[in-house]
Amino acid sequence: MANTWLDYAQQKEHVELVGLVDLNRQAAQQKAEERNLDIAVFTDLEEAIQETKADLLFDVTVPTAHLQVVSTGLHAGCHVFGEKPMSDNLKHAQEMADLAKQTGKTYAVMQNRRYWKEIRTLRDKVEQGHLGKLHTINSDFFLAPHFGGFREEMDHPLLIDMAIHTFDQARFISGCNAKSVYCHEFNPSGSWYDGNASVICIFEMENDVVYTYRGSWAAEGLRTSWNADWRVIGTQGTATWDGFDKLESETMKEPVSDSFLREMERQSLNNTWQGEETHFGCLDAMFEAITEGRLPETNCFDNIESMKMVFAAIESAEKGQKVYL
Numbered sequence: 001m002a003n004t005w006l007d008y009a010q011q012k013e014h015v016e017l018v019g020l021v022d023l024n025r026q027a028a029q030q031k032a033e034e035r036n037l038d039i040a041v042f043t044d045l046e047e048a049i050q051e052t053k054a055d056l057l058f059d060v061t062v063p064t065a066h067l068q069v070v071s072t073g074l075h076a077g078c079h080v081f082g083e084k085p086m087s088d089n090l091k092h093a094q095e096m097a098d099l100a101k102q103t104g105k106t107y108a109v110m111q112n113r114r115y116w117k118e119i120r121t122l123r124d125k126v127e128q129g130h131l132g133k134l135h136t137i138n139s140d141f142f143l144a145p146h147f148g149g150f151r152e153e154m155d156h157p158l159l160i161d162m163a164i165h166t167f168d169q170a171r172f173i174s175g176c177n178a179k180s181v182y183c184h185e186f187n188p189s190g191s192w193y194d195g196n197a198s199v200i201c202i203f204e205m206e207n208d209v210v211y212t213y214r215g216s217w218a219a220e221g222l223r224t225s226w227n228a229d230w231r232v233i234g235t236q237g238t239a240t241w242d243g244f245d246k247l248e249s250e251t252m253k254e255p256v257s258d259s260f261l262r263e264m265e266r267q268s269l270n271n272t273w274q275g276e277e278t279h280f281g282c283l284d285a286m287f288e289a290i291t292e293g294r295l296p297e298t299n300c301f302d303n304i305e306s307m308k309m310v311f312a313a314i315e316s317a318e319k320g321q322k323v324y325l
């Protein structure tokens with residue numbers, strides 16, 4: 001993933017790379033050579049920040065290292081932009097948010113799946129009341145990646161490593177946080193994962209929207225998008241997004257008919273997002289915010305609300321009962 005972040009840094013004038021850090025010096029050295037970067041390479045982050053006088057840290061390490069890496073950056077006076085998930089547990093994520101508050105530095109988290117033009121258009125339409133008062137959101141996520149490696153050995157692989165994206169997208173679309181969840185997690189027949197690769201969740205959001213998530217990483221055939229497949233329903237109509245480029249709505253025709261099934265009007269929703277998409281879009285938003293002295297949209301205090309959805313879902317699955325966040 002560091003490649004994507006380096007692509008951004010090397011293409012954008014507002015970023016000057018001053019050093020690369022990896023526990024494995026050879027990995028950092030190789031990256032510098034591949035990319036013709038004439039910059040210092042370190043294995044110790046604190047030393048790297050001191051020597052280079054960096055004012056911003058990109059954290060693209062593994063989730064278990066994020067607490068240590070982000071804390072070192074914030075303590076050393078850097079803003080930090082880091083990869084999801086904030087951590088592999090909620091306690092560490094909270095510690096990082098507390099430290100960001102204490103140091104007054106920004107810690108923002110990559111949520112690239114909010115930066116697709118379709119989801120931003122959908123969110124704008126919902127906010128403008130195009131569907132009336134929102135009451136239901138469904139998302140389906142069915143893929144069958146054969147990753148090999150840590151994901152096939154970890155507990156709760158789908159919830160921790162992937163659903164953080166989809167839950168964050170649901171918060172983005174609904175414009176609010178979750179207040180409860182009931183989650184059933186299971187490992188389907190034939191799964192090649194040690195942990196549960198399939199999940200069904202029912203969330204109640206704070207604005208009384210009910211959000212359902214059905215997902216699997218062991219579902220062969222008829223794949224959905226990695227962005228999930230969405231249905232968003234309000235009092236005036238419904239919008240669907242297939243997670244690719246098909247975004248449409250059907251809303252009640254005015255004046256509203258009194259027919260058994262109301263007359264509806266179908267439309268493709270015109271794009272309202274002019275910015276870049278995915279990682280580049282999210283990074284642009286982070287840079288814009290710190291330049292303007294405000295918090296980025298995906299700042300750690302916001303992102304911890306998506307983390308809470310993941311860990312409440314795990315608690316619910318383990319207890320076999322509804323959990324309040």
Ligand SMILES: NC(=O)c1ccc[n+]([C@@H]2O[C@H](COP(=O)([O-])OP(=O)(O)OC[C@H]3O[C@@H](n4cnc5c(N)ncnc54)[C@H](O)[C@@H]3O)[C@@H](O)[C@H]2O)c1
Pocket residue numbers: 001002021022023024027060061062063065068069083084085110112
């Ligand atoms: N947003 C997305 O779409 C997306 C996609 C894939 C991965 N990710 C995230 O990106 C992060 C990195 O994933 P990856 O697949 O690139 O991992 P990776 O294992 O390929 O690379 C991680 C690198 O970090 C180094 N490292 C580990 N601990 C370190 C530490 N304490 N200090 C310095 N270097 C350290 C490792 O040596 C390795 O070179 C993860 O948080 C992952 O969840 C995000």
